[in-house]
Amino acid sequence: MSDISRWEELFLQGRLDELSAAAMDLTRTHFGDSVFLRGLLEYSNHCSSNCLYCGIRRDNSRVERYRLDDRMIYAAVDSGFSRGLRTFVLQGGEDPEFGTDRMCRIVREIKKRTGGMAAVTLSCGILSREDYAALKSAGADRYLLRFETSDPELHRNLRDGVSLERRLKALDDLRNLGFQTGSGFMVGLPGEDDELVLRNIRLARELELDMIGIGPFIPHPQTPLAESPQVPLEKTLLATAMLRITCPKAHIPATTAAGSLEPDGRERMLRCGANVLMPNISPVEVKPHYMLYPGKICLDEDGLHCIGCLAGRVALVGRKLDFDRADGRVIHERA
Ligand code: SAM
Numbered sequence: 489m490s491d492i493s494r495w496e497e498l499f500l501q502g503r504l505d506e507l508s509a510a511a512m513d514l515t516r517t518h519f520g521d522s523v524f525l526r527g528l529l530e531y532s533n534h535c536s537s538n539c540l541y542c543g544i545r546r547d548n549s550r551v552e553r554y555r556l557d558d559r560m561i562y563a564a565v566d567s568g569f570s571r572g573l574r575t576f577v578l579q580g581g582e583d584p585e586f587g588t589d590r591m592c593r594i595v596r597e598i599k600k601r602t603g604g605m606a607a608v609t610l611s612c613g614i615l616s617r618e619d620y621a622a623l624k625s626a627g628a629d630r631y632l633l634r635f636e637t638s639d640p641e642l643h644r645n646l647r648d649g650v651s652l653e654r655r656l657k658a659l660d661d662l663r664n665l666g667f668q669t670g671s672g673f674m675v676g677l678p679g680e681d682d683e684l685v686l687r688n689i690r691l692a693r694e695l696e697l698d699m700i701g702i703g704p705f706i707p708h709p710q711t712p713l714a715e716s717p718q719v720p721l722e723k724t725l726l727a728t729a730m731l732r733i734t735c736p737k738a739h740i741p742a743t744t745a746a747g748s749l750e751p752d753g754r755e756r757m758l759r760c761g762a763n764v765l766m767p768n769i770s771p772v773e774v775k776p777h778y779m780l781y782p783g784k785i786c787l788d789e790d791g792l793h794c795i796g797c798l799a800g801r802v803a804l805v806g807r808k809l810d811f812d813r814a815d816g817r818v819i820h821e822r823a
Pocket residue numbers: 541542543579580581582611612613614632633634636673674703704705706707708745780781
């Protein structure tokens with residue numbers, strides 16, 4: 489039996505203690521006690537896509553839609569930068585108002601304002617190779633695009649007709665253009681079993697990702713998946729530990745969805761090999777409108793307040809916040 493199939497056996501048996509112990513050994517070997525920070529900025533909740541699982545999908549007419557203007561984006565970056573953040577993640581729906589020219593301008597301006605010291609990560613969905621190339625030339629360093637599930641049929645259904653193949657092609661384009669590339673999946677989508685979670689983990693490994701973001705799927709009441717059962721956080725924890733074991737050098741965030749499902753969800757992900765946290769630095773007035781799922785945390789807190797809160801939380805699990813911009817190592821080894 490290969491090493492990985494032994495871990496996969498333990499995963500199928502739900503042996504979290506053994507998996508998390510091995511995952512934590514690897515986390516300490518590669519990252520020490522550090523937990524890296526990324527400032528998350530949700531610039532728009534308009535979306536032309538209609539993914540079945542997502543609270544801000546096009547057909548949810550009950551969402552109050554917003555777009556940050558460029559000045560609001562820069563103000564959030566400026567205050568995050570002065571607080572020490574060195575990575576900014578710009579995430580939004582697939583919003584035509586934030587076309588490539590505008591995003592390039594924003595990326596260039598962030599680079600300028602931060603003296604080139606901050607990394608810019610984009611998470612704006614599927615775009616053409618030409619658009620990604622323009623964003624790279626403007627200075628974007630990283631891109632996050634989850635594949636969501638490795639099952640082609642489930643992917644097509646949940647993403648309203650978009651094929652998994654198209655998504656993987658976008659990830660391929662990003663990698664070939666030199667982006668530090670992140671992807672990942674939700675755990676507990678309807679129709680998923682443990683074997684499929686393992687296939688997701690294998691796909692994440694095959695993609696040689698710099699960053700792997702996973703989190704529990706949390707059914708949103710205003711979506712077609714409202715009645716889906718909530719899968720317990722334990723499944724996400726098992727998957728986190730497996731990812732650390734199979735992709736030891738990847739950056740793995742302890743995601744907000746985990747903290748929204750369970751009050752100590754992020755800390756539990758950190759104990760299973762996660763090494764990144766993403767405080768939400770969006771203006772407080774728009775936070776309640778970026779509701780991908782119900783129960784999202786930190787809606788009333790300024791992102792800078794969250795940094796203080798996170799420092800306390802990581803200390804409780806024997807770690808420390810690290811403000812280094814922490815570029816992906818996988819890409820450098822590939823180069
Ligand atoms: N629009 C871009 C995209 O789809 O790649 C970026 C923003 S999208 C809202 C970010 C991520 O939110 C998705 O990749 C998905 O995994 C996650 N998400 C959406 N709905 C969710 C839900 N109900 N529960 C948990 N995560 C969810």
